[in-house]
Amino acid sequence: MRDKLRIRLRTLQDPEEYGDVFTVDALPPSEELPFGRSHCVLIRDPDAMAMDIEINASEPKEPENMDINGIQGKPATLAPVRLLTGGLGHLVVEVRLILRAICTDPTSCIHNKDLIYVQLFTRPAESAETGTKMYRVARKLSEDGSAKGMLIDISSVVRFIQLVPDFGTSVTSGLTPQNVMEICQYFYINPFSDKESYKAVY
Secondary structure (H helix, E strand, O other): OEOEEEEEEEOOOOOOOEEEEEEEEEEOOOOOOOOOEEOEEEEEOOOOOOOOOOOOOOOOOOOOOOEEEEEOOEEEEEOOOOOOOOOOOEEEEEEEEEEEEOOOOOOOOOOOEEEEEEEEEOOOOOOOOOOOOOOEEEEOEOOOOOEOEEEEEHHHEEEEEEEEEOOOOOOOOOOOOOOHHHHOOEEEEEOOOOHHHHHHHO
């Protein structure tokens, strides 16, 4: 298992140029970080396209009108980034675990593949909030109140994204930078962190 994922992406404004390298954390709980530390990303909606994206480090295929993103140093063919609301597109998830699957059956489709375990957020509403012009999401919860998650191929990651907690009319006492992602249930997608995030969201 690993606790960091490095993503380097081609820019949306100029597909010939690469942007900054982002480090996505998936740190486990510890004395210093009782809840661990994890970051959020956009992934391709599993319902929108197949998960088995072909990766070829030497001769990557580059279909027309595709966004080519370098993930962990491997070129991957990805659909153009758009946070599609109300329909199929991209989802916001929190990366909780990074691993490589070693199966007892070597013919398994996930054997020796890099995977990530993510916790899910709801799909954004059709339109942004009136005051903030930001899209709002909530954690997806199971009937017992635990966060819903799934295991996905690492090549499904499209772009780093930043969430801002929605505190409502009052702030819960005891919130800290270390526990806010665990305690808060509602968040805004921050499109203003950089121009790439803005173009990805809008």
